[in-house]
Amino acid sequence: MPVTERGTLMIEAIGLTKRYGRTVAVDDLSFTVQPGRVTGFLGPNGAGKSTTMRMILGLDRPTAGRVLIDGKPYTELHRPLRTVGALLDAKWVHPNRSARSHLKWLAVSNGLPARRVDEVLEAVGLTQVAGKKAGGFSLGMSQRLGIAAALLGDPKVLLFDEPVNGLDPEGILWIRTFMQNLAAEGRTVLVSSHLLSEMALTASELVVIGKGKLISQSSTAEFIDRSTGNSVLVRSPQLFKLGPLLVDKGFTVRDGADGALSVSGATSDQIGDIAAANGVVLHELSPQRGSLEEAFMQLTGDAVEYHAEIGK
Amino acid sequence: MTLLAVERIKLFSTRSPYWCTALALVLGVGLTAIIAGTTEKGQMSIGLTQFGSSQLALAVVLVMSALAVTTEYRFNTIRATFLAVPSRTSALVAKTVVVAFIAAALGEIIAFGSWGLAKVMSPTSDLAINTGAEWRHVAGVGLLYGIGAVLAIAVGILVRQTAGAVAILLVWTMLLEGLIGIIPKVGIKIQAWLPFQNANHFLALGGGNTAEQPGAGIDFKLSQWGSLAYFAGIAVALLVVALVVAKRRDA
Numbered sequence: 001m002p003v004t005e006r007g008t009l010m011i012e013a014i015g016l017t018k019r020y021g022r023t024v025a026v027d028d029l030s031f032t033v034q035p036g037r038v039t040g041f042l043g044p045n046g047a048g049k050s051t052t053m054r055m056i057l058g059l060d061r062p063t064a065g066r067v068l069i070d071g072k073p074y075t076e077l078h079r080p081l082r083t084v085g086a087l088l089d090a091k092w093v094h095p096n097r098s099a100r101s102h103l104k105w106l107a108v109s110n111g112l113p114a115r116r117v118d119e120v121l122e123a124v125g126l127t128q129v130a131g132k133k134a135g136g137f138s139l140g141m142s143q144r145l146g147i148a149a150a151l152l153g154d155p156k157v158l159l160f161d162e163p164v165n166g167l168d169p170e171g172i173l174w175i176r177t178f179m180q181n182l183a184a185e186g187r188t189v190l191v192s193s194h195l196l197s198e199m200a201l202t203a204s205e206l207v208v209i210g211k212g213k214l215i216s217q218s219s220t221a222e223f224i225d226r227s228t229g230n231s232v233l234v235r236s237p238q239l240f241k242l243g244p245l246l247v248d249k250g251f252t253v254r255d256g257a258d259g260a261l262s263v264s265g266a267t268s269d270q271i272g273d274i275a276a277a278n279g280v281v282l283h284e285l286s287p288q289r290g291s292l293e294e295a296f297m298q299l300t301g302d303a304v305e306y307h308a309e310i311g312k
Numbered sequence: 313m314t315l316l317a318v319e320r321i322k323l324f325s326t327r328s329p330y331w332c333t334a335l336a337l338v339l340g341v342g343l344t345a346i347i348a349g350t351t352e353k354g355q356m357s358i359g360l361t362q363f364g365s366s367q368l369a370l371a372v373v374l375v376m377s378a379l380a381v382t383t384e385y386r387f388n389t390i391r392a393t394f395l396a397v398p399s400r401t402s403a404l405v406a407k408t409v410v411v412a413f414i415a416a417a418l419g420e421i422i423a424f425g426s427w428g429l430a431k432v433m434s435p436t437s438d439l440a441i442n443t444g445a446e447w448r449h450v451a452g453v454g455l456l457y458g459i460g461a462v463l464a465i466a467v468g469i470l471v472r473q474t475a476g477a478v479a480i481l482l483v484w485t486m487l488l489e490g491l492i493g494i495i496p497k498v499g500i501k502i503q504a505w506l507p508f509q510n511a512n513h514f515l516a517l518g519g520g521n522t523a524e525q526p527g528a529g530i531d532f533k534l535s536q537w538g539s540l541a542y543f544a545g546i547a548v549a550l551l552v553v554a555l556v557v558a559k560r561r562d563a
Binding site: 149 | 326328
């Protein structure tokens with residue numbers, strides 16, 4: 001059954017809350033994950049991403065709120081591996097069990113044909129080592145085995161928790177492409193990460209959390225635009241004249257590097273017009289875009305669980 | 313049926329059940345061999361053939377059963393299991409059934425293996441199984457193992473880690489229940505209601521040679537089959553508690 005309609009087979013969290021004693025790991029979190037694109041689940045370490053993912057999959061019991069997949073809690077799905085595939089931790093495999101045996105029991109548990117085992121092994125490139133013990137696998141191979149397990153039931157919803165952690169560049173590229181292909185097939189893909197740069201390359205939609213609270217849900221481009229605080233760098237021999245004019249217009253003007261001005265709240269077009277109208281010579285007029293990391297730090301700065309005390 | 317197949321695949325795709333089975337066989341039958349080899353000619357009895365199976369090898373089977381769940385927690389495959397089968401009770405009951413069945417079959421193999429070996433080693437002894445008590449003494453070992461496996465799995469689910477579960481099971485069966493008998497006056501009264509003492513009572517041959525049987529001297533209030541039912545009841549009750557706990561807590 002191909003997914004064509006938007007709004008079907010989505011993940012929907014409603015007021016999701018998880019408390020451990022006095023610690024609030026996830027705090028009234030609501031968001032949706034749509035099919036057909038990769039949604040990044042972004043937050044600093046300890047923000048509650050893994051806890052949220054475990055609640056989505058019915059492993060942890062929410063203190064309050066609920067999370068639905070295709071309108072149902074995970075635990076009410078019949079043969080859940082046919083609907084949802086998840087890779088939470090690549091090491092959730094018995095080290096003495098072969099890759100094929102690991103996939104075989106999973107397949108049998110959800111009434112999947114034995115040929116699916118060989119198909120997914122082929123898809124992730126583990127056919128050669130299928131009979132080898134999973135305990136001897138490298139991290140990259142374990143990750144591939146985890147993805148094979150997630151794909152076993154040909155699910156329409158996929159969850160990956162920090163899938164590129166510790167992988168080499170080749171492995172990262174492989175996983176990134178793989179996830180984008182899955183989304184292009186119309187599947188719902190949720191992938192968590194604490195690395196914004198990685199998410200910028202993988203995800204088209206971002207759910208950002210910090211200290212268990214939702215910070216934003218938007219498209220990746222929107223998130224970057226909104227949060228990087230665009231500014232324009234202006235160099236001119238007549239800054240003494242231009243500066244007060246810009247301040248009068250209500251723009252924020254700060255001293256930039258090398259005697260230049262950094263203007264926020266204005267576009268380069270506006271500044272150029274003002275300069276021309278007042279006969280000011282411009283040597284440089286360049287829009288500055290904050291980095292993704294800056295944006296992330298700016299947004300989650302207040303919401304980081306543990307601040308490093310630098311210099312101590 | 314599907315879940316039974318799943319648990320069977322899981323169990324037999326790792327090595328520890330094979331090692332535990334081999335160890336239980338060697339220890340259980342081996343002890344009988346030593347006893348048969350050192351007993352004077354013609355003096356071997358049916359009671360003597362089952363010390364290895366009902367005491368020593370039982371401990372190994374309890375450990376094997378507990379391992380079947382604690383390794384799942386150790387390697388987090390229990391989470392993979394609950395993802396594939398969100399009904400935790402069904403998944404854990406299936407595991408219990410598979411392990412208990414294997415334990416029971418192993419119990420019969422060890423019991424009759426020990427008896428057969430004794431017969432070969434001491435052909436002049438009277439080792440014919442004639443009476444109901446004698447049949448129960450030998451064939452009953454399998455029932456003991458099956459029920460013991462249920463109890464061990466319950467402990468494994470509750471404790472979740474191998475070292476803890478194994479320590480609890482071994483101290484409980486090999487030390488605690490015996491040591492309670494040392495308490496003056498009330499000790500043997502308490503013992504009459506302890507699960508493994510009742511298990512031993514079920515196997516007891518009765519008659520003239522009671523003194524050499526485990527659990528001798530305790531005034532049991534239940535019949536021998538009643539003792540077995542009591543042992544089974546405790547194992548099942550503990551399993552129910554374990555299943556409720558597993559269902560409620562975060563995996």
